[in-house]
Amino acid sequence: MGEEGDVEDTGVKRNPKVTVLPLIALIFYEVSGGPFGVEDSVSAGGGPLLSLLGFLIFPLIWSIPEALVTAELATSFPENGGYVVWISAAFGPFWGFQEGFWKWFSGVMDNALYPVLFLDYLKHSFPIFNRLAARIPALLGLTFSLTYLNYRGLHIVGFAAVSLAVFSLCPFIVMSILSIPKIRPVQWLVVDFKKVNWRGYFNSMFWNLNYWDKASTLAGEVEDPSRTFPKALLGAVVLVVSSYIIPLLAGTGALRSASSEWSDGYFAEVGMLIGGVWLKWWIQAASAMSNLGLFEAEMSSDAFQLLGMSEIGMLPAIFASRSKYGTPTISILCSATGVIFLSWMSFQEIIEFLNFLYSIGMLLEFAAFIKLRIKKPDLHRPYKVPLQTFGVIMLCLPPSLLLVLVMCLASIKTFLVSGVVMLLGFLLYPTVVHAKDKKWARFSIERSAVSSDNILARHSIMLHQEAEDSLILNSSSSKAEQESELLLEEALKMK
16 A cells, blocks of 8 residues: 555655644544434434433533543543553553453444445435345445545545535535424424333444544644644534434424334435435435545544554554555554454444443543542643542543443343453453564564553653753743844944
8 A cells, every 4th residue: 555664764754733623523423423323213212302312411421521531631641542541551551452452343343334324325225235246345345445545644534524524414404494394393202112222222322422532542643632632522522412413303303204214324214305305315425425434533543543552562563554644554454354344243233232342441441530530640631620539530420320321231142242352352462462572573662661650651751851842942932032132232232
């Protein structure tokens, strides 16, 4: 795919850093991508009421706390790897590695959904995609094409995400406006508790409102992360919740469709019933574009997470090698391979598996957040959640209980598969450590440098160097001003 080398190589282009607007779009696509896929919440909830209530209440007890924790920790550790670095700083490299493996695996599973969702929308107009003979080549072609775009550069992905977000949300704005004369608010209150599938409902809610922490894995590629991350997370929370609530209010309020009809891709039919065939096609095109953005954002985070793990010595140095576009080629290929192998699974299976693994990882993140507040109260935190220790414990309690609930509702199959993945992570860590000790592969830094104390020390050194650079810059500026004043005084004396 082109020339590769370490980030320091002169052949690697220094691409522009990600700014606020592209970061909002990337977080939007990490978490949502629009209302595509929320249809299941209506059928699983036995009607519109639980779905609408869920998207109003869940952000308060889940999305906002996760976003606040991410804002504090991402600005405290502004480097690639994100939550892997946080967990390593709090609990040591073993648990940092486990967090990285679980989150990477759940991220790859999540990414395997988007080509599937893309074809699910298209099959309403092109039934040929119901056949395996057409579906498999389409899935492979999509995966390869989108992987190549990701390879071309993160700044391209960021600005593409902005354009895709605008295009993907426009048809729902039009649909919502057209639905206003047809809306009957009483239809929002419909619920049949006999038809409620609690497992499917909570999994759908959780999946549509998680992954706020994903963008932290590319914090090293963000411009001025201490200011950019909090602004971007706030903007993304508002955008995500609005993109769910407004189309659901329009669709469920204007139509009397049975709750069982609300399945993946049903918004295209809603568009046709409200606006006509042209709106159906527009929503299908928007779905296609949205899935591009979802895939690109997830692939970027997964790949830069592996790069970050490599940079702190948890993975061989080859995972940190960059292409001439500054992207981690091997990490991208590794993530793309995982997507291809997992894309055969069904939509609900993928959601349940990735939610379980993600839940375990998030419990570890909340624990690390609290421990670092207690263990390192003086840690430099450019953005700090305005709560003391008891307050942050209470902040993390409701989402932690939700995580436990989601895990308890999992099927036996999910428990078994997740158990195997966790066991694999436990075995991989000593294998990697042994390979490092025996020098079977080249690592960026030695094993001793991956301890929690060394990560915190390295963080302090980075901050100290930044402060020194700032002082030198200010000193040079003051010196230049003094020299100019002396020259001015001499010139006046000569007169």
